[in-house]
Amino acid sequence: METVITLDDKVRVYKDLLDKKDELAEQTKENNKKLDELEQEIAQQMVDEEKPDTTVDGFKYSLQEKTIYSKIGEDKLLEKGLNFFEILREEGFGDLIVERVDSRTLNSAMNNLVEEIGELPEGLAECLSIYSQLKVSKRKANTKALSRAKKAQEETNG
Known part of the structure; x- marks a missing residue:
């Protein structure tokens, strides 16, 4: 017999994956920060010990000077x-110099334009791929009304 997963159960799994995505992004950010800090410590120790390279577990690590321009x-x-x-x-x-348009910014601008004038101008429509996609929106549920009702009920019964 086939097990049917309810919509609410799928949404819970979806929420867990969104939470994990955020958690992994934060872990990656922290990991990169630790990597940068440790790399600077290793570089400084190589300078201090006058040892411009070392081989560890079959990999050679060497001191390099790079100039960064930003x-x-x-x-x-x-x-x-x-x-x-x-x-x-x-x-x-x-x-x-590279001209670039961020896809999210483009979507937002085109949605606003269509909202204002009802359709895309022909020139824009010709150079854009346009399709619809169903998405799931996640927002904090508004529980204020429920909380007020519970509080009123407690006051009435209390």
Whole structure:
């Protein structure tokens, strides 16, 4: 005989998986932080012990110096009167600039547009793949009404 899993049971499993996803993301964040800290400790100890490499359990670990370049914040660029993309182009690095549209931002903008004007303009509709998908929304249940009713009942009976 086939076991039928109820909707509520499936939703509970779904919630557990969502919770686990959040937990794993947090564990990954913590793990990466510990990895970074330990890597810096190992690098410093290699320098202190003047031992630029070591072999452990068949793997060679060696000290390397890497220079990291990252863009300063927009506010600091504005203070200096600089346009990062213009400077990249002027210096011959315009090919590093990538135009990108985040899919969630695109979805939100298109949903808002359709809500406002009723449909997508033809030009946009031609360059977008449009389909519907059923999704399950998770929100905290509103139990205020139930709590007030229970409290009122207790006061009446009490």
